[in-house]
Every structure is written in structure tokens, then in C-alpha cells.
Amino acid sequence: MEKPARYTGGELNAVVKPWDQVKVRVALAFPDIYEIGFSHLGLRLLYHLINEEEDYLAERVYAPATDMEQELRKAQLPLFTLESRKSLAQFDLIGFTLQYELSYTNILNMLNLAGIPLKREERGEKDPLIIGGGPGSFNPEPLADFFDLFLLGEGEEAVLEILELVALAKEKGWSKPDIKQELLKVPGVYLPEFYTVEYTNEGQIAAVTPLPPAPPVVQKRIVRDFDQAYLPQKELVPWLEPVHDRAMVELFRGCTRGCRFCQAGMVYRPVRERSPAVLTEYLQKIIAGTGYEEISLTSLSSADYTKIEEIMASLTDCFAAQNVKLSLPSLRIDSFSPELAARFQGERKGGLTFAPEAGTERLRRVINKNLTDEQIMQTTEAAFAAGWQRLKLYFMIGLPTETDADLQGIVELARAILAVGRRLHGPKAGRVQVTVSASTFVPKPHTPFQWRPQLSLAETKRRQDFLQERLVGRGLQFSWHDPTLSQLEGVLSRGDRRLGSALAKAWELGCTFDSWPDQFRWDLWQQALSATGLKVEDYLRARSYQEILPWDHLSTGLKKDYLRREDQRAEEEKLTLDCRTRKDCTTCGVCPHLEARPRLVGGE
Amino acid sequence: MLTRTLRRTGLPLAYSAGFHPKPILSFGPPLPLGVESEAEYFDLELTRALPEEEVKQALAQHLPPGMEVHTVWKLAPKTPSLMAATTSISYQFALRRKKPLTDAQVEEWFASLWSRPELLVMKKTKQGEKPVNIRPLWKAYELNFQDDGLILFHFEVAFGPQGTIRPDDFDSLLVAAFQIEQRRRTAVSFKAGERRRKVL
Numbered sequence: 001m002e003k004p005a006r007y008t009g010g011e012l013n014a015v016v017k018p019w020d021q022v023k024v025r026v027a028l029a030f031p032d033i034y035e036i037g038f039s040h041l042g043l044r045l046l047y048h049l050i051n052e053e054e055d056y057l058a059e060r061v062y063a064p065a066t067d068m069e070q071e072l073r074k075a076q077l078p079l080f081t082l083e084s085r086k087s088l089a090q091f092d093l094i095g096f097t098l099q100y101e102l103s104y105t106n107i108l109n110m111l112n113l114a115g116i117p118l119k120r121e122e123r124g125e126k127d128p129l130i131i132g133g134g135p136g137s138f139n140p141e142p143l144a145d146f147f148d149l150f151l152l153g154e155g156e157e158a159v160l161e162i163l164e165l166v167a168l169a170k171e172k173g174w175s176k177p178d179i180k181q182e183l184l185k186v187p188g189v190y191l192p193e194f195y196t197v198e199y200t201n202e203g204q205i206a207a208v209t210p211l212p213p214a215p216p217v218v219q220k221r222i223v224r225d226f227d228q229a230y231l232p233q234k235e236l237v238p239w240l241e242p243v244h245d246r247a248m249v250e251l252f253r254g255c256t257r258g259c260r261f262c263q264a265g266m267v268y269r270p271v272r273e274r275s276p277a278v279l280t281e282y283l284q285k286i287i288a289g290t291g292y293e294e295i296s297l298t299s300l301s302s303a304d305y306t307k308i309e310e311i312m313a314s315l316t317d318c319f320a321a322q323n324v325k326l327s328l329p330s331l332r333i334d335s336f337s338p339e340l341a342a343r344f345q346g347e348r349k350g351g352l353t354f355a356p357e358a359g360t361e362r363l364r365r366v367i368n369k370n371l372t373d374e375q376i377m378q379t380t381e382a383a384f385a386a387g388w389q390r391l392k393l394y395f396m397i398g399l400p401t402e403t404d405a406d407l408q409g410i411v412e413l414a415r416a417i418l419a420v421g422r423r424l425h426g427p428k429a430g431r432v433q434v435t436v437s438a439s440t441f442v443p444k445p446h447t448p449f450q451w452r453p454q455l456s457l458a459e460t461k462r463r464q465d466f467l468q469e470r471l472v473g474r475g476l477q478f479s480w481h482d483p484t485l486s487q488l489e490g491v492l493s494r495g496d497r498r499l500g501s502a503l504a505k506a507w508e509l510g511c512t513f514d515s516w517p518d519q520f521r522w523d524l525w526q527q528a529l530s531a532t533g534l535k536v537e538d539y540l541r542a543r544s545y546q547e548i549l550p551w552d553h554l555s556t557g558l559k560k561d562y563l564r565r566e567d568q569r570a571e572e573e574k575l576t577l578d579c580r581t582r583k584d585c586t587t588c589g590v591c592p593h594l595e596a597r598p599r600l601v602g603g604e
Numbered sequence: 605m606l607t608r609t610l611r612r613t614g615l616p617l618a619y620s621a622g623f624h625p626k627p628i629l630s631f632g633p634p635l636p637l638g639v640e641s642e643a644e645y646f647d648l649e650l651t652r653a654l655p656e657e658e659v660k661q662a663l664a665q666h667l668p669p670g671m672e673v674h675t676v677w678k679l680a681p682k683t684p685s686l687m688a689a690t691t692s693i694s695y696q697f698a699l700r701r702k703k704p705l706t707d708a709q710v711e712e713w714f715a716s717l718w719s720r721p722e723l724l725v726m727k728k729t730k731q732g733e734k735p736v737n738i739r740p741l742w743k744a745y746e747l748n749f750q751d752d753g754l755i756l757f758h759f760e761v762a763f764g765p766q767g768t769i770r771p772d773d774f775d776s777l778l779v780a781a782f783q784i785e786q787r788r789r790t791a792v793s794f795k796a797g798e799r800r801r802k803v804l
Contacts, residue, residue, distance in 0.1 A: 012608075012668045237608055237668075291608030291666075322611065323625045 005240040006034035009082030012237040017057040031106035037062040039244035048232035059083035079113035088114035098136025101492035102515035139445040139551040144192035145500035153220030188221035226272035246294035255300035256579035263444035269590040338386030351390035359409030398441040398455035440486035448566035454540040484522035496550040559589035613662040618649040632686035641789040698786040
């Protein structure tokens, strides 16, 4: 067996509570392997939040790797949590985090490994309630057959309300239908069985009808004052190296940039920053209690934090003596400084990654990424001048309105950057390397591009070939994503409830770990889709503004009219200003809807 | 694991120079996967002298559950490294009989193994598998019979430039007659005098 420490638990600061002395037991499940799941901040927050409550316990479970799955099945052992090693079936609630669509077959596999019937209607009173959260819950329709409820928005805001209801239900002996009636009253909770979906003959949605007393629209939950948001007293320290092996803290939630392709930038509004004092106090406590040697300041675009220079300086002062490093997960091209990068992104020997996203200024205006070719050239030149030899440039192909001229723009940009690098590195020009990484654009729900078509498989391949043929030569490298994975991601991303049968079928045929290119079986997935009478093209097609979308009854607070206006501005190649620079703005609708406002440190 | 424990203690750790400073510490022979241990050593460098008891207390307080600090002592300058000073390692296997052998028969089984001039086991090398004679590196053994039928097989293997035996090298020899229930490292022995306590 590979890496048995994935299943042993016993990490420092893990919480093992007496099973019989709590009222409600929750299994927090990440549908991918330990190293990935452990790195996920959201689930760790909920883990400590629940365990700090006397009456509840939360335990963790990750998707077993294929070798462990085989051993479990052979020994007829159920999938168990790391803390008490009890079967998932023994918990009151199983919470899955929905981080990416290609993890969905793993959810089914995990339920099955615990002996829990996959479909909600096949489960009985004794089976746990299955709840989903995370970005996937903003369009959970492909999972609607399997889950009892979804929580829209920020989990720390609502999870205790849900547990309180479950505790009450157990005390009073309520049946599942009784609990669900009460759960319907919790803001942010979506129970798919209370909504019927009808389809037209063409397979579009004819109507989504809520069954009273279900609300017609479910509104997401948010933490209004991020300084008051929950932070744990301690953090886990793993035995086995996870993908992100460091202390993490969010500088802020939300992002003000308004990139039109970006779901996170849309669904996590408004921006709410944490004050430096809260950050510093928390990190001092966590470093003392864990011994981590690195702190990652995570956020959607961390360098946008209002007082980024100040917080970096004060944290450096605070932790330098203990040799704790600070890192920023991403660098912005328009605010790049070689000094900042050297300090926070590691050695110059390593590479630097920038994300121009698109190859021409025109297409960057379409996606609302306000970045000129000149800025890109200046920044990359500064990076080479400061000593870096390898740069990675991240692009998407298949963005709305993209033509071959935009692809040619990627090629020319890469060549120009390479030329600058070679010039600046003189005798060591041979070591300069520019890598172009291109992923395929997948239109996401709740974004201005939610109505746009996704590239077909053939067209994706043609555009990848276009780049591959031109990005050749010494110092240039091209890397791309398997286009079939993007096809499935696109199907599930804007999918509807009919996909539930296809998911179940794909799992039956043996699909798991779909996000792992070496394990992905597009042939089996195609078989599953055709067996359920569904077509890839029907999910990747363009939608009209009038069409009822599968997620229209789920609200992030954004006005649909705003998304449509932004989509039209994209067509007109017009930029929309960063939310930070606008006063009294009600354009997107989030603030009035959620009775919230952007909060920036040091005034507004 | 240990580095983070040391960082939590707040002890005045000496760090290596360079872009990624790390606490200066060194270990003895690595413990193979799947083996328990009650005898692990490491050398640690601090920036100033502290009483041994204080260091021990700090470690005891911050080690993860299941790990205990047994002894802390100061080393004289220029003490040879743990790897250089180690001469032998002792292990204990808990064995269960696969066939109904009496204790006397088990004694006899091991005696015959011990008396063989050559014990070949397959070892993985860069060129593939090749047979290696482990007998010269096997220094001693002892058997204990427990009431529940378990046999505790203690054995000592050499460690040093002449080579060593990994505990699982014994597996192929034992597997015909016994099932190995537990593997444990029980002691690490050093060259006389080389790891002695600094005279205070």
C-alpha cells in the first residue's frame, strides 16, 4: 500500500472526542486523496469550528486511493474517518466539500464504500444526512439526486445553525421529513427535493417549481464582518506531506477585479478584508502551536490587500527570528516588484508564474483583465533583470470572441519575452526558458460568460495544435491540459439534474478520480452519457438570455441583469472598473441584496 | 515532524545558513517503514548551553502523542556523528507459529538457522535483485516464549562500513514457519566511549 499515513490520522492537534458524549456527529469529507484534501483551508476551519462546540464532534475522511479502496473492498471494511475509525454510515451528517466538478464520482464512490445508498430516495431514517458546500453548491444540480441539502455561501456562518437543528431533531425524535421542514427555514440551505424541474422537448428547462414552504430563491450566506469570522485556536500538523504544507490565513474574502470568466470573483462578493491586528495575533498563536516554517497569505488576489506592504513588513518583523517564511500564492503583473517577489516567492533559481490569461489586449478587455502588452513586457523584463531565468505564462484558450489572431498574440508575446530574457542574461541566454501553459476555458454558472458556448473537442484540439506548432524552439515550452477533461468539466459545470443518472452510470462503469489525467476515462464517460440519452453538445452550447438556467433559483446576490450587462460589455470590448475604485456602487447587486458592503482595512 | 516539534519548543535552535535555514540536527540509522521503535537518537545544536533537564522538559511538552523523550545529554565538541558511531542495532519480532511446533522445536529451528555458515537473501540493488549473505552481519539472538503462544525473537545486527541487515531481510527466512505480527527496534549501540556524556 502506498502512503499508509493517509489513513492513520493522529496528526498533531487532531481532535478525537468521546463518541458517546456528544449530541451530533459530523464526518467532513473531501472527495480526493489526503494530500489534496488536507490542504483545503475551508474544511479545516469547519473541523475546528464544530469541534470547539461541546455538544458536537467533527471527524475527517478523504477519498481512499485506488489501492486502499481495493483493500477495503477485499476485507469488506467500510470507509472510515481518521479520528474514531468509525464507518461514515454511523454519522448523523456527512458534509462533502464541492471544490471541483471532476471530484463528483469520488463522492459516489465514498458513499458506496461506506455502504450508504447513493440516491437520497433509497436512503432510510438511519442513514446520515448528506450535505454539500463550497463553490459547487452554486450549481449542485448534477448532484441533486444524491444529496439531502446544500449550503450556499460561507459555511462558518450557517453550519452551527444546521447542527443545532439536527441536535433538536434527535432529542425530539423527529423523522427526516420533519427535520427537512425545519431546514427549509435556515437561510442559505437548499433542499433539492423541494424543487421540481420540468424540461422542454429540446431538453431545456421549462420550469423550476418550489414546493411550499420552500423559498423560490435560496440566497447565499456570508460573514459580514470578516474580523469577527471564526479562526481556529489551533491547526493540524500532518505526518505526510500534503500539497500545501504550511500555515494558511485568508487576508480577505471576495475579489474586486471583476474578471468576467472567474466564478470565484463573482460568487464570493463583496470583498471583506481582515485587519492586520487580527491576522498577526492569529498567526502568532498558530505558529507557536504548530511549528510551521511557512505562512501562506491566501486570497483570490492577495496582492490587492489594501495594506499589503505594511502587513508583509510587520509579519516579517514578527517571524524573522523564528525563520518563518511568508508566501503569496500569486503575483500580479501590474503590481509586480522584484523585491517583493524575491522575498515571498522563493529563490530566483526557481521559476515565476504570471497570468496574462489572454494573448492580446483586445481579448483581455473582453475578459475585463486590464493589462497592456507594455505592462507585461515591463514586468517580465524586471523579473529577468532581477535574476530569474524561467518564467511561466498562464493562458486560457477558447475565451469568448477568441480568434486565431489572439492565439498568435500568445505566440508573439512568448517570443518577445524570451528575446528580452536572452538579451538580459547574455552569456547565460541558453538557460532562459519561457513556458506557455494553456488551459481550456470552461464557462461557469453565475458569471457574465454563463451563456457562452464552450469549445468543442475538435476545435480545442485545433487551437492547441495551432499553439504547439508555433511555440517551438530553444527556450520555449508549451504545456496544455487534456481537452477531454475540460469537456466533462464543462458538462457538469453548467449541468442539470438529468446528469445524476449519468454520474451514477459513470461510477458504475468504474470512473473515479476524474481530475487525474492518468485515471480519467473519457470513453467510459461517453458511454455513461449516451446510456442516459444525454449529449455533450447540449451542455456546452450557448444559452439565450431568456433561457431558464439550472441555477437560476440559487442566488449569490448578483443581479442577473448585471451579468448580462457585463456579457454585453465583453462583446463591446469595454472594461468595467475595479470595485475598490467605485463609491456607492450598486452595480452588481450583491451589497444591497445581502445587506453587506465592501470592507477594506483603514477606512473605505 | 521533529523539526516542527523543535520549533514549537521555543528552544534557542541553531539554524543552517542559506536561503532555507533549517535547525541543525542529525539522526542515527533511519527506521525502516513498518517498524516500531523504542530507541531513536538525534543530535541537536543550540545557540547557547541549557541544562539537560530544561531541554528534556521542553521536548516532552511538545512531542506529538505517542512519542516520549527518554534522555537528553550534552555532547563534547567533535563528537562523531550518530551514523559514524553506531556499531549495532537490536530488533524484536513478535512471531506466531504457522505450524504446531513445540517451544523446543522452535528453539531447534532457530539454532539450525544460526548454525548455517551462509544465509542468502535477495536484496534490491541498482542492477536488480541479487543474493546477499547476511549471516556475517547477524551478531546474536534470543528467544522468549509468551503464555499466549507468541514468540519474541530478539536479534542484533551489525551496522557500519561493513554493511547492515534491514530487519525485513529476515522476513524471507522466517516466513515459512512464522507469521510476523510486530517489528520493533529495541536498541542502538555505539562504539565504546564515543557518545559519552560531556564531563560537566
